Amino acid sequence: MKTVLTYGTFDLVHIGHIRILKRARELGDRLIVGLSTDEFNRVKHKSSFMSYEHRKEILEALRYVDKVIPESTWEQKVEDVLRNEVDIFVMGDDWAGEFDFLKEHCEVVYLPRTQDISSSGLKGQLRQG
Secondary structure: OOEEEEEEOOOOOOHHHHHHHHHHHHOOOEEEEEEEOHHHHHHOOOOOOOOHHHHHHHHHHOOOOOEEEEEOOHHHHHHHHHHOOOOEEEEEHHHOOOOHHHHHOOEEEEEOOOOOOOHHHHHHHHHHO
16 A cells, blocks of 8 residues: 655645645555644744634545644654655645655655645735635
8 A cells, every 4th residue: 555645734725735635646545644733834934714623624525635644843754754654755846856855765756736826826816805
């Protein structure tokens, strides 16, 4: 069984999120999502419209996601890979090269993002009305 791991905030879940989760899941038999906690988002100077609990519930309802774990620090990725026996680590290609240090523990794949959609863009549109 191949286990795939990805991370994100997944605020305002949109078609770009669904597509990357689907493609990540197609790489293996099991997809784990590391979901940024509200506290970690503050460390990253990000804010979410939805709480961690609500974002987690939405992700758990998606057929591509098998398990959701909290992402609380930048440094936890190696531990998560080892603890969950991850075979493939997946991130969007806007992070290309940033997680290559995980290659000694698993395969690292950077997937293309869906063009013309992002949570930040959606939030801006909502704020403008």
